[in-house]
Amino acid sequence: MTEPSRENPPLTRREAREAARTGQIPIQAAAGAVDDPVDERAEARPDLGPVSASATTPWNGTVLPGGAPAERPEAAQPETVPFDTPRDDDADGGRPGAPGPVRGGAARPAEPSSLEDLFAPEHAAPVKKKRRGGGCLIALLIFVLIAGGLTAAGFWAWNTYGPVVAEKLGWDGPHDYEAGEATGEALITIEEGDGGEAISSTLFEAGVTLRADSFYDHLIEIGKVPTFYPGVYQLQQKMTSAAALEALQNPANKLENTVALQEGWTVRGTLEAASIGLDMPVEELEAAAADPSAFGVEGDSLEGWLFPAHYTFDPETTATQVIQAMVDRTRESLTAAGVPAGEEHRILTIASIIQREGGSADFGKVARVILNRLDPEISDTNQLLQMDSTAQFGYRMTHPDAPEQTTAFSTDEQLQDQNPWNTYVHPGLPAGPIANPGDEAIAAAMNPDDGDWQYFVTVDFETGETLFAATYGEQQQNEAKLHAWCDAHPGHAGCGG
Numbered sequence: 001m002t003e004p005s006r007e008n009p010p011l012t013r014r015e016a017r018e019a020a021r022t023g024q025i026p027i028q029a030a031a032g033a034v035d036d037p038v039d040e041r042a043e044a045r046p047d048l049g050p051v052s053a054s055a056t057t058p059w060n061g062t063v064l065p066g067g068a069p070a071e072r073p074e075a076a077q078p079e080t081v082p083f084d085t086p087r088d089d090d091a092d093g094g095r096p097g098a099p100g101p102v103r104g105g106a107a108r109p110a111e112p113s114s115l116e117d118l119f120a121p122e123h124a125a126p127v128k129k130k131r132r133g134g135g136c137l138i139a140l141l142i143f144v145l146i147a148g149g150l151t152a153a154g155f156w157a158w159n160t161y162g163p164v165v166a167e168k169l170g171w172d173g174p175h176d177y178e179a180g181e182a183t184g185e186a187l188i189t190i191e192e193g194d195g196g197e198a199i200s201s202t203l204f205e206a207g208v209t210l211r212a213d214s215f216y217d218h219l220i221e222i223g224k225v226p227t228f229y230p231g232v233y234q235l236q237q238k239m240t241s242a243a244a245l246e247a248l249q250n251p252a253n254k255l256e257n258t259v260a261l262q263e264g265w266t267v268r269g270t271l272e273a274a275s276i277g278l279d280m281p282v283e284e285l286e287a288a289a290a291d292p293s294a295f296g297v298e299g300d301s302l303e304g305w306l307f308p309a310h311y312t313f314d315p316e317t318t319a320t321q322v323i324q325a326m327v328d329r330t331r332e333s334l335t336a337a338g339v340p341a342g343e344e345h346r347i348l349t350i351a352s353i354i355q356r357e358g359g360s361a362d363f364g365k366v367a368r369v370i371l372n373r374l375d376p377e378i379s380d381t382n383q384l385l386q387m388d389s390t391a392q393f394g395y396r397m398t399h400p401d402a403p404e405q406t407t408a409f410s411t412d413e414q415l416q417d418q419n420p421w422n423t424y425v426h427p428g429l430p431a432g433p434i435a436n437p438g439d440e441a442i443a444a445a446m447n448p449d450d451g452d453w454q455y456f457v458t459v460d461f462e463t464g465e466t467l468f469a470a471t472y473g474e475q476q477q478n479e480a481k482l483h484a485w486c487d488a489h490p491g492h493a494g495c496g497g
Contacts, residue, residue: 008056176215177210182236182243187260187310189273190248192230199228199248207237208244212462227443232258232277255300257315259322261308263438264355266393270306270436274322278313288319295327295403304433307331337446349429351437356389358456358465360440364449365456369468372454374428380454380472385423385430388414393434394421448487460485461494 013019078095100266138497181284190199203209219226231254235247247253248452261270261342271289313322330348339347349369358366373379373386388410396402398419415424416437420431437445453468455475459482467478486495 001162005461047269049473075141078086130285147335149357152456175211176214176241177238179240179243181238182240184237186235186237187232188235189232189256189260190228190230191272194228194230203235203244208237208239209241210238214447215244216247218242229254230276231255232260255312257313257317259311261306261310261326261436263308263441264435265308267301267303267306267434270326271307278317278322280319280322281489284319285322288323294320299325299345299432301432302327304352306436307333308436330436333442336439337442339442339446345432346429347445348433348437352435353385353387353389353430353434353442354444356435357387359466362446362456362466362468363440363444365453367448368451369453369456371448372452376452378452383427385428387423390421390423390430390434391417391425393414394419394430398465399420447450457482461489461492 001152005418059106076125093112103285147444188202188206188208194202196216196219197213200209200214200219201212204212208317209215224245226249227484228248233248233253234255235244235253239247255277259274259280261273265273266287271282271285274285289302289306290297292305293299295302295305297305302323304324304325309326310323311325334344334347337347350367353370354363370385370387373381374383376383391410391414395414395417398417415422418425420426421434423430452470453469455469455472455478456466457469457475457478458464458466459478469475469478489495
């Protein structure tokens with residue numbers, strides 16, 4: 001590779017990824033060697049669930065406004081509304097997928113290729129580039145604006161262009177762990193057809209890599225087109241991307257008869273992952289799970305009852321025994337959390353919303369928002385939860401032929417659908433759980449934090465930073481921060497890029 005000239009500065013990570021998405025770096029998992037190019041553009045993974053907008057799970061979900069007050073119907077049912085968890089399912093649900101376009105696919109401006117382009121007026125004549133030091137000058141001007149008292153202008157400039165400036169100048173922090181930091185254990189599941197971006201997200205969610213794009217960036221940088229094979233792999237947390245790639249290419253790290261399930265997956269995603277780990281036809285698992293009463297569960301579905309954990313089974317284990325082990329583990333969690341007999345369905349329903357709507361650090365606050373909204377004495381929304389994760393889950397359940405969810409924003413059609421899970425339409429809890437919650441979410445449902453919050457919104461899709469508010473006015477201010485972040489990250493999947 002030749003050294004770039006002054007007139008052609010090197011691509012940033014974002015620009016390199018964009019180039020890769022056009023087909024230059026085809027990487028995917030298959031049962032056998034796969035050499036055909038694939039389009040990796042933030043494709044939704046059928047086994048992942050939605051990213052929601054009232055809070056966020058850094059790609060577990062995730063993640064926007066907790067809804068407007070009931071007395072503000074124009075705010076409660078916008079043209080498109082960001083989710084209420086970054087992590088969507090298909091008709092039966094699955095693991096969270098990558099968000100896609102917003103507001104009917106309205107195009108966002110292409111990302112500028114340089115700092116000079118970034119700050120040039122939209123219709124200005126082209127400016128001849130003399131040198132590549134303009135980024136430092138731009139950054140300096142921003143700091144001068146702030147230091148000189150032009151606080152509003154300075155902060156507007158930094159909020160709008162700061163992240164791009166930081167990336168250009170290498171100020172956005174490390175993008176990979178250092179060698180020698182690896183510790184502990186992490187089990188990840190690679191599914192057939194998973195591409196480089198999907199695997200990169202999976203590694204990040206499992207704590208293996210530092211950022212959601214660390215592994216994918218590494219593949220682009222080294223220019224390799226490896227073949228990934230479906231299965232469950234044993235890695236460590238805090239690995240370098242290079243070490244993670246080496247581990248995934250080592251057959252010794254592939255575990256047999258092992259199932260690795262993540263929090264927030266739905267029944268369908270769980271059964272598909274189990275099928276891969278156990279090399280068992282998914283049809284057998286689906287047939288075993290079809291009758292909840294066989295496992296002592298009331299209701300029409302085992303949604304919420306297939307506990308997310310790591311399981312290792314004997315080769316002779318049947319599909320029914322696999323399902324029974326997951327249901328038994330859920331009961332262990334309910335008992336440990338002190339859930340009273342007869343309250344299992346309600347607590348699992350609340351816990352599933354918490355799991356899909358918030359990051360683990362915010363579970364207690366999300367639980368309090370739910371309970372405050374359900375309280376007729378204090379609810380601003382007439383007991384409407386207005387959680388996008390519930391509306392989208394219900395829409396998928398009642399519209400099995402609907403296209404896969406590829407955006408972090410709900411549509412009017414989804415929010416107005418009359419399905420029994422849609423908490424924008426029906427007050428109170430949805431008809432049942434919308435995903436399989438873990439221990440922490442179940443515990444939070446039983447022991448919510450104290451507070452008067454009724455709203456929350458994720459304002460940074462990369463860090464998962466989520467802000468909580470007691471009033472709708474505060475919520476609107478917080479939502480403005482999200483829009484400013486998206487304006488500064490026009491290519492981010494969570495913002496519709």
